[in-house]
Amino acid sequence: MNNCPIEKISMNENAIHLALNIISGKWRLKILWEIYTNKVIRFNQLQKNLDGISNLMLTRCLKELLEYKLVDRKQFNEVPPHVEYSLTDLGMSLCPILRSLEKFGYDVINQTRNN
């Protein structure tokens, strides 16, 4: 049975709920994943790839992800000027967690389907 160290029994719910809050929500997960799979991506391309997201919503979500230090923003003052987004190391550290959540979700689907 896959086990966690019992002696460290305490669990910081606030930290877990913060993490859940960051990942939940309709768009943040999609945005993080889109930036991740493109490594570096511009705002317009991001909006194009995210079917149905408004300019305002994408701007707001990016602002939140920047504040959480999950996303990096680079401004290029060329002609025309543009901005590129990429994941920070902290943002990248989310990737294996998403994989484990994905696998857990699959396992639940399979187990509940078999009965």
Add this chain to the structure above:
Amino acid sequence: MNNCPIEKISMNENAIHLALNIISGKWRLKILWEIYTNKVIRFNQLQKNLDGISNLMLTRCLKELLEYKLVDRKQFNEVPPHVEYSLTDLGMSLCPILRSLEKFGYDVINQTRNN
């Protein structure tokens, strides 16, 4: 930089959202963690340990966790009869995910606090 295998780019959002849905919610996380730390626990003790949860809410949450196959329920027809709850292997598999979410939440708190 901590990295995920790029070649497996797709992500099953439904599976992730199912996992997030199971973990989120005010009580399920607390219930899972309480059962985990006690290994085996009876309903009354569980309710006592979960400050403020009603009988109805605990019954409903346990029903959901049973349906998701995360919790096991054993009936003892002794005098007096009683029921014991424990985590299934699937429930136990959530434990390291909660740890990783907890760490991620801490990292975000620390990074945002340093700036």
